[in-house]
Amino acid sequence: xxxxxxxxxxxxxxxLSSDTFKGLLPVIGLVVIVIVMxxxxxxxxxxxxxxxxxxxxxxxxxIVATGVFFVMTLGSIDFTEGSTLGLxxxxxxxxxxxxxxxxxxxxxxxxxAIGAINGFFHVKFKLQSFIxxxxxxxxFRGVCAYMTTESAVPASAAIKALDLNWLKITITVAVxxxxxxxxxxxxxxxxxxxxGAGETAxxxxxxxxxxxxxxxxxxxxxxxxxxxxxxxxKVGSITATAGNQLETxxxxxxxxxxxxxxxxxxxRFSNIIVGTLMYTVLNNGLxxxxxxxxxxxxxxxxxxxxxxxxxxxxxxxxxxx
Amino acid sequence: xxxxxxxxxxxxxxxKGKTLLVAEHIDKxxxxxxxxxxxxxxxxxxxxxxxxxxxxxxxxxxxxMLCGIYSIGGGTFTLNGKQIHPRNQVEANNEGIAIIVxxxxxLSGLTVAENIFLGHEGPFMHFGVKDSHAMNREAQRLxxxxxxxxxxxxxMIDHYNFEDRKLVEIVKATYMKPQILVVDETTTAxxxxxxxxxxxxxxxxxxxxxxxxxxxxxxxxxxxHTDSVTILRDGEYIGTVRTADMTEDDLxxxxxxxxxxxxxYRDDYGEPIADEVVLSVxxxxxxxxISNVSFKLHRGEILGFGGLSECGMHExxxxxxxxxxxxxxxxxxxxxxxxxxxTTAINHSIAYASKDRDNESIxxxxxxxxxxxxxxxxxxxxxxxxxxxKLTAFADKHAKDMQTKMQNVQQFVSDLSGGNxxxxxxxxxxxxxxxxLVLDSPTRGIDVKVKQAIYALMADLRRQGKSIIMISEEIxxxxxxxDRILVMKDGVINGEFMRDPALSEEDLIAKMV
Numbered sequence: 001x002x003x004x005x006x007x008x009x010x011x012x013x014x015x016l017s018s019d020t021f022k023g024l025l026p027v028i029g030l031v032v033i034v035i036v037m038x039x040x041x042x043x044x045x046x047x048x049x050x051x052x053x054x055x056x057x058x059x060x061x062x063i064v065a066t067g068v069f070f071v072m073t074l075g076s077i078d079f080t081e082g083s084t085l086g087l088x089x090x091x092x093x094x095x096x097x098x099x100x101x102x103x104x105x106x107x108x109x110x111x112x113a114i115g116a117i118n119g120f121f122h123v124k125f126k127l128q129s130f131i132x133x134x135x136x137x138x139x140f141r142g143v144c145a146y147m148t149t150e151s152a153v154p155a156s157a158a159i160k161a162l163d164l165n166w167l168k169i170t171i172t173v174a175v176x177x178x179x180x181x182x183x184x185x186x187x188x189x190x191x192x193x194x195x196g197a198g199e200t201a202x203x204x205x206x207x208x209x210x211x212x213x214x215x216x217x218x219x220x221x222x223x224x225x226x227x228x229x230x231x232x233x234k235v236g237s238i239t240a241t242a243g244n245q246l247e248t249x250x251x252x253x254x255x256x257x258x259x260x261x262x263x264x265x266x267x268r269f270s271n272i273i274v275g276t277l278m279y280t281v282l283n284n285g286l287x288x289x290x291x292x293x294x295x296x297x298x299x300x301x302x303x304x305x306x307x308x309x310x311x312x313x314x315x316x317x318x319x320x321x
Numbered sequence: 322x323x324x325x326x327x328x329x330x331x332x333x334x335x336x337k338g339k340t341l342l343v344a345e346h347i348d349k350x351x352x353x354x355x356x357x358x359x360x361x362x363x364x365x366x367x368x369x370x371x372x373x374x375x376x377x378x379x380x381x382x383x384x385x386m387l388c389g390i391y392s393i394g395g396g397t398f399t400l401n402g403k404q405i406h407p408r409n410q411v412e413a414n415n416e417g418i419a420i421i422v423x424x425x426x427x428l429s430g431l432t433v434a435e436n437i438f439l440g441h442e443g444p445f446m447h448f449g450v451k452d453s454h455a456m457n458r459e460a461q462r463l464x465x466x467x468x469x470x471x472x473x474x475x476x477m478i479d480h481y482n483f484e485d486r487k488l489v490e491i492v493k494a495t496y497m498k499p500q501i502l503v504v505d506e507t508t509t510a511x512x513x514x515x516x517x518x519x520x521x522x523x524x525x526x527x528x529x530x531x532x533x534x535x536x537x538x539x540x541x542x543x544x545x546h547t548d549s550v551t552i553l554r555d556g557e558y559i560g561t562v563r564t565a566d567m568t569e570d571d572l573x574x575x576x577x578x579x580x581x582x583x584x585x586y587r588d589d590y591g592e593p594i595a596d597e598v599v600l601s602v603x604x605x606x607x608x609x610x611i612s613n614v615s616f617k618l619h620r621g622e623i624l625g626f627g628g629l630s631e632c633g634m635h636e637x638x639x640x641x642x643x644x645x646x647x648x649x650x651x652x653x654x655x656x657x658x659x660x661x662x663x664t665t666a667i668n669h670s671i672a673y674a675s676k677d678r679d680n681e682s683i684x685x686x687x688x689x690x691x692x693x694x695x696x697x698x699x700x701x702x703x704x705x706x707x708x709x710x711k712l713t714a715f716a717d718k719h720a721k722d723m724q725t726k727m728q729n730v731q732q733f734v735s736d737l738s739g740g741n742x743x744x745x746x747x748x749x750x751x752x753x754x755x756x757x758l759v760l761d762s763p764t765r766g767i768d769v770k771v772k773q774a775i776y777a778l779m780a781d782l783r784r785q786g787k788s789i790i791m792i793s794e795e796i797x798x799x800x801x802x803x804d805r806i807l808v809m810k811d812g813v814i815n816g817e818f819m820r821d822p823a824l825s826e827e828d829l830i831a832k833m834v
Contacts, residue, residue: 185707187698194695198684204644204675205684205695205749206667265687265733 024260025310026274031149034277037285045285052210054280056234059168061249062276063227066179067220068250069272074216075196076122076129081224081250083140084114085243088228090147093155093238100159107232108225114140115221119214129217137247148240155232163233171230175223180269192216196263252304253279261308335426341366341401341532342387342501348395349382356382357394357403358556364501369523369533371543371550371564374740375576375768380536384503387534388420389413400500411440417500421507434460434474437493463496464489467522482631484515491522502526503534509544509766512629512794513830521545528708540569540770541797543577554578573769576587586801587774587780590822594804595620598655599788600671602641605650609738610636611812613650618757618788623779625803626792628833633812634792635676640762641790642666642673667696672750674743676792677760682746683734688729690716700753719752720745724774740771747778761792776802796826808832 015021037045044050064081071078088107114136121132147153151288183189191212194202201211232238257275260266282303286296342364342453349357364370374380385391387398398405400416407413410420429438434457445456453475462476469488478486487507489507490525495502504523508516523533523546525625537543543550544564552559552575560577600618605611618624628636641643641652643666652660660666666673675681684692693716694701701711709756716730723744727737734742743763750758763779764772779789779802793799808816808829816832818824 155725184709186705187707190691190698190707191696194684194687194691197686198680201680201684202695203663204642204665204673204681205692207695208664265684265691 006245009119023258026256026271026278029307030274030278030281031220033281033285033295037281038165038287039158041288042273043052044288047283050284054284055058056165056168057280057284058276060170060227060230060234061246061253062172062272063175063230064224064246065250065272065276066175067223067271069254069259069267070179070183070192070216071129071215072254072261073196073221073263073267074213075190075199076213076217077133078118078217078220079133079137079247080114080118080140080221082243082246083137083144084111084224085228085246086112086144086238086240087140087147088225089232089235089238089242090144090153092159092229092232093153096159096232100162103159103232104226104229107228108222111223111228112218112224113221115218115224116214116222119162122217123210123214144242145240148238148242153237153238155236160236160293163246168230168233171226175226176273179305183269193263193265193267196267197265213317249279252300255304255307256282323519340364340365342448343399344383344387345399346396347383347386347393347398349379349386349391350394350548355556357386357553359396360553360556360558361396362551362558362561364532364534366500366532367527367530368548369527369535370544372534372536372549372553373538373540373543373550373572373576374553374559375770376740376766377555378576378768380553380554381505382465382556383553384420384505384534384536386414388418390501403728405734414440414497414499418503419494419497419499419501420503420505421487421490421494422505427486427493429479430473431478432457433464433472433476433478433481433489436478437463437474437496438487441497464493467492468518484512484630487511487515488518491519495522495526498529498531501532501534503536505536506538506594506766508537508539509794512631514629514834518543525564536765539795540769543572544569551557552576558748580767586776586798590820591805594622599656600641601651601653602637603651603653605637605640605648605652607633607636607640607645607648609644611640611809614640614812614814616807616808616814618790620788621786622804623783623789623791623802625799625806626790626809627796627799627806629784629796630794632809632833634809635761637741637809638673638675638759638790640652641759642671644673667753667755670754670756671759671817672696672753672755672757673759674746674750674761674763676765678739678742678746678765683742685735685742686733688733689720689725689727689737689745692734692745693719693730693752696753712754715752716748718749723778724749725747738768739765740767743767743769743775747775755787757788757790759790759792762794763791764793764795764798796829799829800824800826810834 063065064085068078068081086109091110092103095106112166118129118133118136121127122129191202191207194205194207194210194211199209253275254271255261255275256274256278257271258268259271259275282300283296286299291299327598340363344360344362347357347360360379360383370386372380382391386393389409389412392408393406395498400418405416407416407418411697413419428439429489431439433647437460438456442451442456445452457474464472464474466468469492472481472485472489478489481489498566504519507519513514523535526533535547537541544567547564549561549563550567550572551561552572555574597620599620602617603615605614614637626637635747640648642659643652643660647677654660654669658665658667658669660671679685690713695714697715701707713730720727720730724743725748726741734745737745764775767775779791782789791799804820806818806829807814808818810833818828
């Protein structure tokens with residue numbers, strides 16, 4: 001970066017601080033991570049077999065991240081995904097012996113119910129979402145542990161037979177398409193962004209802020225319930241650790257994908273896809289490079305911290321609702 | 322403390338008329354904006370210097386560099402022959418420079434005394450332990466000395482209203498006898514009484530041979546309370562004039578750089594108010610704010626609301642828009658529709674622009690486009706589906722109708738000046754086609770040019786038959802614009818005045834206090 005004349009560095013700096021560049025940053029990050037991981041693993045990560053494995057790990061986090069994307073756009077946060085996934089997986093497994101559609105509905109309803117509890121306390125009691133969802137996270141983690149103390153909860157053979165790639169891809173793509181449509185082409189997207197950018201002003205502009213917040217939490221729960229179905233057909237039996245630390249995985253994914261932690265108007269729908277892929281590549285790379293799980297956590301923590309520090313919009317900084 | 326006062330007095334006697342502050346080639350950029358461009362000013366000891374300019378002229382940025390709030394971008398400040406580079410407000414205080422700002426400058430959760438001595442607790446600390454008793458005693462002594470004895474030093478600051486907190490701030494800024502006190506648009510936040518207190522303190526500082534830099538949009542008070550005035554425009558120094566030689570129009574011309582028309586307010590008198598009632602407010606109460614407020618708004622009427630800032634008039638605006646918590650009584654339209662939610666209000670053609678523009682009127686961290694389309698979004702959707710190009714065209718049309726200064730509608734509102742933000746707020750409601758506009762402090766903190774545009778717009782809307790409720794702390798604009806004025810005091814309507822050229826500020830003030 002030699003200073004040839006006065007014009008160039010200032011143009012470069014203007015570009016580096018522009019929103020276009022900030023929007024591209026996660027995509028660049030994804031490419032860099034793929035290249036770096038490919039080099040560090042001597043090309044093993046880009047083999048067909050590995051890619052298939054990678055893809056199989058993307059489905060359910062991407063579905064969950066879609067719901068949480070809306071929650072975080074509100075400027076709120078949700079820590080219940082892990083325990084919701086665990087509990088919904090148990091419900092689905094138990095119901096799978098009666099009827100598959102019933103099992104799917106049961107999973108979605110379980111998630112929606114947990115989302116409704118979060119949303120209710122958040123809206124009616126004006127409690128901050130991260131406090132409520134930490135409480136409910138422990139609560140439902142406890143219920144999961146209780147239901148799996150004797151032994152793991154098995155799912156029926158019928159539901160396990162649905163572990164088909166085309167089905168999982170269809171569900172994931174359908175969720176993304178519907179969510180994208182709602183976000184871009186209906187007032188839902190505008191309402192959610194407005195609440196995240198300035199709640200009182202949004203309310204005074206005609207946004208039914210309480211209803212929007214409640215419904216977003218319910219939807220996020222329901223999507224986690226649907227993700228639990230994808231999880232059950234893959235793993236087949238549910239243990240106490242099902243969905244463990246999923247909430248941090250999703251949070252890191254979305255932030256890696258470029259979602260501002262304060263939510264609001266600068267979120268992009270692509271944050272979900274880029275972020276989930278980035279996390280999965282990173283995670284697999286670290287495993288393949290033979291790091292122990294403690295070291296992996298350490299590295300992930302550092303990368304997360306760096307990303308938050310680099311991408312946070314200090315002008316919009318406020319307490320997470 | 323007593324010694325210090327004497328010392329200052331001696332110095333002031335010697336330095337009367339002497340140069341106190343020399344600012345040379347002061348410069349500051351924010352990104353691409355050149356906020357202050359090579360400004361050089363000399364200020365004497367023992368004067369009150371007005372600093373005026375439109376929004377974005379750089380007057381606040383200039384004074385905030387002097388006070389250590391912003392870092393100095395370029396150039397030097399020389400105070401009493403010594404160069405100063407304050408890096409924060411406490412350092413500036415120690416150099417003898419203090420500031421009172423427009424917005425809330427006290428910290429909640431601390432006592433009055435703790436607020437006064439914030440950053441200067443030293444004398445009250447004994448081995449790291451604070452002697453609260455001594456601090457309260459000293460703070461109370463200061464409050465009594467200023468004549469604010471009703472404020473108790475030991476109370477939490479939260480017990481006091483905005484106005485009293487402002488008075489505490491004045492004590493905080495002035496008790497240490499600063500060489501220069503910067504008053505940055507403080508008066509817009511104060512009622513008439515509070516302003517008088519502030520003027521008294523400013524005069525006392527001048528009498529003591531020290532200096533006040535007085536920043537205000539209210540040219541009337543600039544003319545009556547300053548010795549000289551420095552004008553900035555677009556970050557550049559325009560000139561310094563003796564106040565005695567100036568009229569309000571002279572100052573306006575210097576600020577804007579061109580002739581301002583004489584029709585600042587409406588100039589019609591004697592037009593009757595229509596009989597047709599568009600909105601009835603009956604026995605509306607909000608606990609602790611307003612009680613049993615009833616009035617009717619007519620078609621094509623500008624109804625003004627005046628009073629001291631805590632009189633409850635701002636809550637009336639919220640109550641009409643159904644944005645108050647816990648409102649009783651009824652707000653009904655001519656067709657009998659009861660307004661009980663914000664959504665009903667908006668869908669039935671009521672618009673509301675809050676006094677707290679940045680938090681309640683406009684979403685600062687959102688684009689101009691999305692701010693403008695938000696209330697109209699259901700009207701713009703076809704079967705619930707939105708077309709982005711249609712939204713952009715809609716926002717673009719209404720923003721341009723209002724002559725909003727912007728690059729395009731995708732620009733974020735946070736980049737705009739106060740006046741342009743207000744234009745976006747108005748563009749949004751005109752886009753919605755609202756017939757009843759509740760405008761709380763519509764020209765608060767807005768420069769002359771935009772103010773004039775807003776008054777012209779209001780007169781225009783009135784002619785179109787739209788009804789406007791204008792809540793304002795500025796008496797001249799109530800007198801100049803309203804067909805009828807309701808004055809509030811302690812949460813109730815205390816007087817009603819019809820538009821009349823003979824109506825004076827004193828008539829209104831008499832009903833306010």
